[in-house]
Amino acid sequence: MDARGASLLAARIRAGVRVGARIELTEVRDEHSDLQVGDLGVVREIVEDGRMIVSWERSGVTQRIDPAAVSYRVAA
Numbered sequence: 001m002d003a004r005g006a007s008l009l010a011a012r013i014r015a016g017v018r019v020g021a022r023i024e025l026t027e028v029r030d031e032h033s034d035l036q037v038g039d040l041g042v043v044r045e046i047v048e049d050g051r052m053i054v055s056w057e058r059s060g061v062t063q064r065i066d067p068a069a070v071s072y073r074v075a076a
Contacts, residue, residue, distance in 0.1 A: 004048070011050045015067055017074060019043055023054065027071035034059065040075055 001009070017023060025039045041054040044062060055062045 007048045011048055012046045014050050015046050015052055017043055019045060022075040023072040024075040025070055025072050030069045035070065
C-alpha cells in the first residue's frame, strides 16, 4: 500500500463508518451549517483529511462534513 492509500485507510478508520453507510446527525456544533439534528444522509466518500462527503436526504444536497464538527450515528 502506498502512502496515499494508507492515509485514506486511516481516514476511513477515524470516521468510524464506511462508504455507503446511512448516518443520522445527533449534534451539530457548527452554527453556520444548514444541517440539523436528525438529518439523514448516505456517506459517498471519505477523503484523506478525514472529512466525509454525504448526500443528505432532506435537502437533496451532497455536502462535505467534518466529523469533528458534527456527531452522528449509523442509522437503521
